[in-house]
Amino acid sequence: xxxxxxxxxxxxxxxxxxxxxxxxxxxxxxxxxxxxxxxxxxxxxxxxxxxxxxxxxxxxxxxxxxxxxxxxxxxxxxxxxxxxxxxxxxxxxxxxxxxxxxx
DNA sequence: CCTGGGGCAGCCG
DNA sequence: ACGGCTGCCCCAG
Numbered sequence: 277x278x279x280x281x282x283x284x285x286x287x288x289x290x291x292x293x294x295x296x297x298x299x300x301x302x303x304x305x306x307x308x309x310x311x312x313x314x315x316x317x318x319x320x321x322x323x324x325x326x327x328x329x330x331x332x333x334x335x336x337x338x339x340x341x342x343x344x345x346x347x348x349x350x351x352x353x354x355x356x357x358x359x360x361x362x363x364x365x366x367x368x369x370x371x372x373x374x375x376x377x378x379x
Numbered sequence: 380c381c382t383g384g385g386g387c388a389g390c391c392g
Numbered sequence: 393a394c395g396g397c398t399g400c401c402c403c404a405g
Binding site for chain 1: 398399400401402403
C-alpha cells in the first residue's frame with residue numbers, strides 16, 4: 277500500500293460513528309487540497325472495509341457520493357449510525373467532524 | 380439539474 | 393521510465 281493511501285485510511289479511521297467527513301476535507305488535512313479525487317480512489321481500494329469506515333466520507337456538497345457496495349448501502353450505514361440524510365444529502369453543518377492536520 | 384475543465388494517484392501497456 | 397486512461401471529486405457556469 278502506498279504512503280498516500282495509508283495516510284488517507286488513517287485519517288478516515290479517526291472519523292467517529294455518527295459523524296462524517298468529505299473527500300475535500302481529507303485532501304486538505306493531508307495538506308494537498310487538489311487531491312480530492314485521488315482520495316476517492318484511495319478509499320475505493322480500501323483493503324479492509326470492515327475496520328476502515330470509508331462510508332463516512334461524503335461529497336463536499338453533502339451528497340452521499342460513491343461507494344464500493346453501492347450508494348444505497350452507504351446511506352443505510354450512515355443512517356444506522358445516526359447521521360441524518362435529507363433528499364440524498366447529509367447535513368454537513370451538523371455532522372462534519374474536524375480532522376487533525378496530518379503533516 | 381447538467382456540463383466542462385481542472386486535477387492527481389494508481390494501474391496498465 | 394513514459395504516456396494514457398480511469399475514477400467513491402470539485403467548482404464555476
